[in-house]
Amino acid sequence: MLTQTSSPAMQEVFQKANLVAPTSTTVLLTGETGVGKSSLARYIHNRSTRKDHPFAAINCGAIPENLIESELFGHEKGAFTGAINRKAGKFELADQGTVFLDEVGSLSQNAQVKLLSFMQDRTFQRVGGTKDIHVQVRIIAATNADLKSLGQQDKFRQDLMYRLNVFPIEIPPLRERTQDIPAIARDIFVRLKPGFPGPVQEISREVIQAFMDYSWPGNVRELENLIERAFILESSELLTPMSFPPELFVHQAGNETEYINIDLPLSEVRRIHLEAIEKQYLQQLLIKNKGRIRNAARQAGIGERQLNKLMGKYGLKTREFKPCSAQNIDN
Known part of the structure; x- marks a missing residue:
């Protein structure tokens, strides 16, 4: 994650992250899809006293409802069809470390109850087990949904929301921090370049200006996807408009910004x-x-x-x- 920012909103985000990182306080990261919530969660973990212990991430929205409890808490052999061996869950594997619960708002009601119970005393039982297991983990949760609104609709437990919402950090969308876009694009470019042995050495100034004029509904994730695709399509030494979707240049301004690799x-x-x-x-x-x-x-x-x-x-x-x-x- 790019940590050198010119955006006042992002400077506030990192200020909060740096303040909470050394503690064991539960953190709730909010913001639109693709703004970098998982990167910020790892940033907080890497600056905590738990940095030498596991960071276990789980996308709560990507796991089937009947398997989410097993992913979180593990299961015993024979606990359900297909459970041929004992399995440790994320909380057990991340003892002394951090568990990152992405898309926490998508948890089922039953999983919400189990998570709330765990957060009260950091104790759980594997699915199909009877032994209490106690661990010391820090929880960082993330959501692009309004948990308060979900609570009013009886889709998310309000008592769990209050447990998770101890230290909230909202990450602004990319369109609200355009001054950082050239540096973010450069960071992505440098990170992706080793995977593409082609001739590309730089991003054209027209493309950088288009990046700054675009609204980015998919935020940083969309930016990364477009740059990766451009690496594949581009045949010259510069990522040019020809390797990006035309809609990216519809509102391009005439005032262009130079973007030069001084290395x-x-x-x-x-x-x-x-x-x-x-x-x-x-x-x-x-x-x-x-x-x-x-x-x-x-x-x-x-x-x-x-x-x-x-x-x-x-x-x-x-x-x-x-x-x-x-x-x-x-x-």
Whole structure:
């Protein structure tokens, strides 16, 4: 998780996280899907006195209702069909550490009762067992739902909500911290780059500006997914608009922000950005001339052979710039 932030709202989030981390207090993380609740939970754990002990995460919404109790508390051999061996649950495995309950609002009523009972004295029994097991774990829960509203609808126990809501931290959506988007994108880029041995070395300034203009309904998770997909699609050394969905650029402003990798030598940065400009020029040229090589070459003041060579260099295909009717005729 990016910890250097220019957003006042995120600075407050990290201030709260740093205050609560050394304690054993239960934390409730709220915010939209994809804002980074699991990353913040691990951030808190890594700065706590429990950092050398397990961090056990469980997505409560991804586990079938009939298995969630076993995931949390474990089960004895023969406790139910398919229980061929004894199994320790997350709370037992994370003794002295932290249990992160993601999407806690999706827990069934029965699981809510069991969790409430556990939180009262940190004691539980495995499913099908009779022995009391006592552990010392810290609970960090997360939800994108309004637990208070769910409680009023009798979908979530209010007494459990109060147990979980000891120290709430709300993470703002990405659209409310746009000043951090270039740094977040860079952080994601650097983290993903080792998994893609292609030529990509940087993100274009047009893409960064589009990131800052976009509303990000899927937040940081959506940003990461788009960058990962762009790594696969891009054939040049720069992640360009061609490798991202068109809707990302609908509201792009004319005022662009430079985004330059200062870890590279000046000569390499100059080459990369000159090539990015050259590729963008060719794309716009071919769009204007509807993929007609002769007309495009004449306007550019170069020969058709040189234009074809440049198109090959940047992976540009004539058919990509022809009107649909023309493409059908060619096919």
